[in-house]
């Protein structure tokens with residue numbers, strides 16, 4: 258086991274711990290508005306893994322915005338990794354899969370994903 262592997266995993270676990278300790282407050286909205294958003298979230302998937310700091314950033318934003326999006330951990334499930342590779346063309350995470358009537362879009366970059374989610378909520 259290399260030193261970089263150990264450092265990365267210890268740092269990753271620390272980030273996960275502090276994320277848990279300082280969880281962002283969730284936005285509260287009416288039942289109708291939440292139901293509408295829940296419906297929209299059905300067409301979204303987030304590919305990620307637990308100790309990835311960029312994934313933590315997106316997970317925190319999802320929590321803040323109270324978005325119930327299915328998450329697919331590519332380290333726990335190799336099928337999810339293959340799906341991401343086949344669809345998005347690379348295994349970088351986080352990645353947001355957006356399905357619409359125009360087709361499927363694979364959005365990489367945590368900043369872009371968070372911006373997409375914010376604009377969806379504000380639309």
Ligand SMILES: N[C@@H](CCC(=O)N[C@@H](CS)C(=O)NCC(=O)O)C(=O)O
Pocket residue numbers: 308309310311312347348349350351365366367368
């Ligand atoms: N600029 C990207 C960085 C994402 C990134 O570096 N993700 C790492 C995991 S923490 C990764 O997937 N590395 C493997 C790869 O690039 O295939 C973002 O903000 O989302």
